[in-house]
Structure formats: C-alpha cells, structure tokens
Amino acid sequence: MSPSILITGANGGIGNATARYFLEKDPEAFVYLGIRSGKTEAEALVAAYPERAATISLDVASETAWKAALETISSQNRVITVLVNNAGHHEDHLLANMPTEAWSSVIQSNLTATYLGCQSVLHGMMTQRFGRIINISSLSALLAPLGQTNYAAAKAGVVAMTQSLAKETARMGITANSICPGYIETAAIDEMDAEKKKQQKKAIPMRRFGTPREVAAAVFFLASKDAGYITGSTLKIDGGIL
Template sequence: MRSILITGGNGGLGLGIARYFLQKDGECRIWLGVRANRDAADLLAAEFPERCRTVALEVTDATAWKDAVDAITAETGRIDVLVNNAGMHRDHLLAAMPDEAWHGVISSNLDSVFLGCRAVVTPMMRQRSGRIINIASLSALLPPLGQTNYAAAKAGVVALTRTLAKETARAGITVNAVLPGYVETEALGGMDDDAKKQAKAGIPMRRFGKPEEVAAAVFFLASAEASYVTGASLKIDGGIF
C-alpha cells in the first residue's frame, strides 16, 4: 500500500487530488497535511476511514515536517509520494507591497517546498524509490500584474524541481512540477463576475479547469508508468500561451 502525503489538504485542490487517488487506487493510503483549519479534510478522512487521515503539518516549519514524515513512516514503514500543494498568494503591486506580503508568500510557496522535499528525500533514497510532485502555477511562466512575490516563488519551485530531479534521478526518485492555470477552487472565490469573464476570454478553451483535471496529471506523475519522467513542468491551463 503506497503512502501518499498531500499538503494543503483542506483546500479545494488538495482535496480534489486526494479524492482522485482514493477513487483510482484502492491500494493507496492518503495523508492530508493540514494546519488549524481541517474541517473539509476531516470529512474526506471520515469518508475513507481505512485509507485517509489527517496529519498536523505547518509547511513552513522544519520540525513539523520531520514530525509528520516520522509519523507516516512509523506507521507504514515508507513514504512513496509527496504532493507539495500548500500555498497562498497576497497580491500587491511591488511599489506598495508590504514586507510581510513578500516574505509570507515566499515562505508558504517556496520555503515549504524546500522543507518538504528535504524531509522526504532521505527515506525515499533508502527505499530507492519515490515520487515528488510540486504544484507550481502558470504564474511562474506568465506572471500577471501584482504577483511579483507569488510568481517569483512559483518560478523558484520550477527551478528547484529541475535541480532536485537531477540530484535524485539515480536513486529511483522522480521530481516533477505541475503548473495549473485558472482552476475552480476557493482561489477564484475573490474574483467578481467581470473578472471571471475577462479571465475566461484569455483561455482558448473558454473555461476554467477542474480540480480533477489537475489531479489526473498528478496521479500519472505519481505512477509507475511515469518512471522515466523527471524534471518536467506540465502546464494545465486550457491552452494559455
């Protein structure tokens, strides 16, 4: 039974990825990394009581990562997949960006990925196998106004992914990044109807993506069939260029 840790486990995308794995792979066990807000994650865990549970994880804290990974490996003996999904954005034009908006976004989106990868690489190397999938963003390639912090963090995730893929390739570990565009999650909740209409107009498919469409790509990259795919950055954006 594969042990899979998904951070940001209480958000729409994290839950969508977890549900996809639970429905497609009857042999996996999902661990949802959560902070204080965990109601939605608890509901999913209750729905799959034998194969899904939550684990306390503040992704910007190295000790919290060690404790979470130790708890998983103590119970299952291994950790097979890490999906670094946690993150947030605080948009401001750079000239008016508060220091805490810069540092907070860099920490939650980039430092968290570094800490998570470092926490799982050693047990994965002992196993001589593992899959790491880092959720970046289309903003890493096509940054919009007001996202110097978020775009820089996500571009850093892409670069980290490529470098770590080289470092771990001979150990049987693959490291890939997924770059979603507009996806129907709580992240779009702050957009008004006019903003959504304008955003859709810039998407060749003229619609937003669904969490399960991102989850399908993550599921493939975590599979045995993706054993020769590493260091990749996969855009999932409806055709935006």
C-alpha cells in the same frame, strides 16, 4: 509495501481533489492529508475512507512541523513514496507598495515549504530506491502577472528547484516534476465577481476554467510507475493560455 502519499494543503480545492483521486483510483494507497488548520474538507474525506486516509497536522513553512509529521508517519510503519507539495498562498501587491511581510510570507509558504517537504521525504525514498515528488507551482511562474512579484518569484523558484532536484535523484528511482495550473475552479475563482470571471474566460482558448480533478489526474499519472521516465518536467494545465 503499499504506496503512502502525503498531500499538503489538503483542505484546498486542488489538494482535496488530489487526495480523493488517489483514494478512488488506487485501492492500495494510504493517503495523509496535510493540514495546518480547519479540518472540515479533509475530515470529510477521511470519514469516507477511514481505513485508508488520515489527517496530519503540518505547518509547511516549519522545519520542526515537517520533522514531527514524518516521525508520526514512521511510527505507523509507513514511508512516504509520493509527496505532493500543494500548500501555499498569495498576497498580491504592486512591488512599490509591497510590505516586506507579504514578500517573506509568500516565499516561505510556497518556496521554502516546498524545499522543506522535499528534503523531509528524500531519505526514505532513497532507502527504498523509489519516490515521486510532484510540486504544484503556478502559471504565474511562466507568465508572471502584475501585482504578483512575490508569488511569481516563489513559484518560478519551485520550477527551477524541481528541475535541479530531478537531476540529483534520477539515479535513485526518484522523479521530481512540477505542475503549473492556470485558472482552476477553487476558492480564488469563487471570490471573483461575475464580470471578472467573464473577462478571464475570454483570455482562455478553451473558454472555461479548469477543475481541481483535472489537476489531480495529472498528479496521479506523474506519481505512477508508468511515469518513471518523466522527471524534471513542468506541466502546465491552463486551457491553452500559453
């Protein structure tokens, strides 16, 4: 059976670059681009690879949406062999002034969504005795900044959950690993003013931001058969910050 990959947050910089990387590097792969709304970036990629890629509607914080997505994939006689939990968002506030909704929504979209994604694909992976789960965490999980108590807590939870899951699935041929990107050239970086970008680069030993493709390359390796003895690991991609 050819590999079937599901990547959430596929309209974003890292998600879209990861989908493209799989399509370029593995001619047998079929890639599902999970999106909640706004299909521009994902649709462009599907147009470039119409026989090997498809968008799939997915609100990652909804158990019902996950069930519907997996049912759609199953109806196409495919089983997800690689899951990349990439979707999420941050809403920064100092804890003293953080609205409860900002806490809850960030936990839901980052931590709960990852739990739902992992649980949704596990049965199929266990049946095949093979699977790769790559959860995109954040450098904030390891080096928590001020103003991100919600996001740092959610992403640290992703790391710990991944480590525990790796132990649960190790005998089944399923690996689970997390990646902690630092400053990557995505929309969040684009929103910074020039002075802030300059300051942030000074804090990075490599003196540059990473690219989405550099993250995608790490995801691709962890999803490969060659990475079969790597599980429960946390890989930071940060230019040497930590």
